[in-house]
Amino acid sequence: MRNNQVRLNNGMTIPIIGMGTYSFENDKKATEHAVQMALKMGYTHFDTAQVYGSEPALGNALNEAISNGLIERESIFVNSKLWCSHHHDPVSALKQTLKNLGMEYLDMYLVHWPIKLKPWVCHPLPKEEDFEQLDMETTWAGMEKCLEMGLCKGIGISNFSCKKIESLLDFASVPPAVNQVEMHPIWRQKKLRKLCSDYKIHVSAYSALGGPGNFWGSTAVVEHPIIQSIALKHEATPAQVALRWGLSKGASVIVKSFNEDRLKENIGALDLKLEDNDILEIEKMEQIKIMRGEYYVNQTTSPYKTIQHLWDDEI
Structure with a gap:
């Protein structure tokens, strides 16, 4: 892939197009095959999470490519996430992720959500009785420990609002390098991008196509008349x-596709140049948040009683 990387606040660089590996079906063979195709096309940034169930398949595909001499470990960027039920022990959670991947370290480890669930909750849609009180200070101390132990090269966050970032920065010894959030032409995250820019936190866009x-x-993104x-x-897609x-x-x-033509199409975005007028047209599009996280909100056990509370009114 062309040398398209950006430098993070910790001195690392991150490739600007990443392949997502979340799949509802979680088909191990399909995931491995897609990662192998992506590597041949020049993808070097791969995104996974323990809750996706795709860590073993991603690790198999990457390790096979490394052992065959197709790539070096140092030339790829692997990102995974601390699931909500592992806030009590990020070090053990990351060790399990590394075991799943068959790797010695992660390039980036993110707190998946500002939500804490009971230790045995391993599914993405929690029930009301699954929540625990979040103590982000303790969680972040565990993330910093992961960094200190060399289990990862960088730490960051995901699904954090401006208010939650500022609260984290009040006690963090190491600031987050990345905030991975939903971002696309109909959910543009202008306020969050400005705050992250002020604190030199890189924004990584998941669901970049909606x-x-x-x-x-x-x-709604790809079918929008303006797009x-x-x-x-x-003459683009x-x-x-x-x-x-x-x-x-x-x-x-970060864009997820296991289809060869789509993988090629997505990486082809690097060759497209938009004009200022195109950007202005996109700014006119009505905004709607697609991943709202309703299942993390309830009146009794969640720290967030409303959707507005979860996102601190950035919705």
Whole structure:
């Protein structure tokens, strides 16, 4: 892949297009095959999480490529996440992730959500009785310990609002290097991008196409008339326009596809140049948050009683 990387606040660099490995079906063979295809096309940034169940398949594909001499471990960027039920012990959780991946270290380890669940809750849609009180200070101390032990090269967060970032920075010895959030042309995250820029926290965009194909996703981004019109003008695809928009805002974009043509299409966004007028047209699009996280909100056990509380009114 072309040398498209951005430098993080810890001195590391992150490739600006990443391959997501979340799959509702969690088909191990399909995941391995897709990662192998992606590597051949030049992808070097791979995103997973313990709750996705894709760590072993991703690790198998990457380790096979490393042992065959196709890539070196140092030339790829592997990102995984601390699931909500492991806030009590991030070090043990990361050791399990590394075992799943068959790797000695992660490039980036993120707190998946500002939510704490009971230790045995391993599914993404918790029940009301599954919540525990979040103590982010203790969680972050565990994340810093992971860094200190060399289990990862960088630590960050995911799904954190401006308010939650500022609260974290009040006690963090090591600031987060990355905040991975939903971001695309119809959920532009202007306020969050500004705050992250002020604190030199890199924004990484998940669901950079709106998450079509996921159980919660939408085709509203790629089917939007403005996106389609810009694509037509540039002889590009709507997906390429959406991804290029995210890149134009300084974000890295994580996009999940296991389809060979789509993988090629997505990486082709690197060759597209949008005009200032295209960006202005996109700014006119009505905004809607697709991944709302309703299942992390309840009146009794969750720390968040409303959706507005979860996102601190950034919704």
